[in-house]
Amino acid sequence: MALEILGIASDIAGGKLGSAKGVALLCEYMRVKNLAVLRDRNYLFLDSDKIPLADKNDCAKHIALLYDFFKDNVAQRAQAIIHENKFPFIISGDHSSALAVVQGIQNALPNDTIGVVWIDAHADIHTPLSTFSGNLHGMPLAALIGHKAANKNKIAQSQLESWEKLMNISKVSIKPQNVVYCGIRSLEKAEQDVIDSHNMCVLDIESLQNNRAYCLEQMKTCLSQSTKIYVSVDIDVLDCNEFQSTGCNEANGLYMRELTSLIKDITETFQHKIVAFELSEFNPTLGTTKEQDKVMLFIFLHEVTNFLTSNVVSHW
Numbered sequence: 001m002a003l004e005i006l007g008i009a010s011d012i013a014g015g016k017l018g019s020a021k022g023v024a025l026l027c028e029y030m031r032v033k034n035l036a037v038l039r040d041r042n043y044l045f046l047d048s049d050k051i052p053l054a055d056k057n058d059c060a061k062h063i064a065l066l067y068d069f070f071k072d073n074v075a076q077r078a079q080a081i082i083h084e085n086k087f088p089f090i091i092s093g094d095h096s097s098a099l100a101v102v103q104g105i106q107n108a109l110p111n112d113t114i115g116v117v118w119i120d121a122h123a124d125i126h127t128p129l130s131t132f133s134g135n136l137h138g139m140p141l142a143a144l145i146g147h148k149a150a151n152k153n154k155i156a157q158s159q160l161e162s163w164e165k166l167m168n169i170s171k172v173s174i175k176p177q178n179v180v181y182c183g184i185r186s187l188e189k190a191e192q193d194v195i196d197s198h199n200m201c202v203l204d205i206e207s208l209q210n211n212r213a214y215c216l217e218q219m220k221t222c223l224s225q226s227t228k229i230y231v232s233v234d235i236d237v238l239d240c241n242e243f244q245s246t247g248c249n250e251a252n253g254l255y256m257r258e259l260t261s262l263i264k265d266i267t268e269t270f271q272h273k274i275v276a277f278e279l280s281e282f283n284p285t286l287g288t289t290k291e292q293d294k295v296m297l298f299i300f301l302h303e304v305t306n307f308l309t310s311n312v313v314s315h316w
Contacts, residue, residue, distance in 0.1 A: 095234050238256060
């Protein structure tokens with residue numbers, strides 16, 4: 001068993017371009033430092049320079065294009081890595097691609113119940129019918145749980161059909177009760193309503209910082225029915241006073257030492273269940289980007305690959 005990098009250099013579902021360059025940078029670093037294997041076929045690229053800008057009022061920007069990319073490339077490669085008995089270490093540009101990776105893994109493991117640990121400043125559980133931005137990186141969990149509730153927006157029938165297809169790359173939806181949120185602190189009412197209606201598990205920043213034992217027990221309870229667990233980190237979970245190289249950074253978040261400690265605890269607690277790890281939304285092209293952000297991420301990659309190798313991969 002080895003760590004296999006799945007690089008998804010796509011950023012058109014985010015609010016700001018540039019995170020695809022973050023994928024290139026981090027993947028190359030991991031390859032050079034021998035932290036994980038990077039094969040050409042597992043580096044997926046969607047060239048934003050060749051894609052016309054979406055209308056700012058579009059509630060489902062690039063949805064048909066992204067569906068094709070997710071179904072024909074991302075989900076299939078994720079599925080193949082699992083079939084090859086490798087552990088997918090995903091570096092993604094924007095967080096929308098998680099909807100395809102998780103469904104690809106589900107297709108590879110049809111008899112497993114997949115749980116999700118979503119470490120993020122944002123809930124990412126909008127739909128095209130509720131979104132304010134139209135950016136699909138705010139919608140992956142809604143697609144994964146098959147959320148369809150009508151809200152305020154009117155969209156074209158073709159876009160509704162694309163949304164339906166995005167939710168059905170796998171025939172099996174993730175159960176809302178098998179999702180654990182860590183660190184979300186910026187969300188709209190439509191998202192809060194979905195979370196409340198399903199009584200989804202939310203672990204706030206204060207609890208993660210000051211009562212980790214409680215948080216881990218809550219995770220164990222929530223994920224008790226999950227036979228496999230997908231761990232996804234949007235780097236904007238970090239406090240913007242420490243880390244700024246991401247498109248939607250927020251205050252009052254975790255600090256890197258706390259995030260690193262959280263990942264260590266999760267890998268030790270769920271070592272027999274973790275099936276993939278994702279790091280998303282690093283954007284090195286922003287005016288706020290600092291060199292120290294990149295250095296912090298390099299150190300983080302070393303730490304996480306060590307945790308995964310020691311606690312997860314060695315037990316497969």
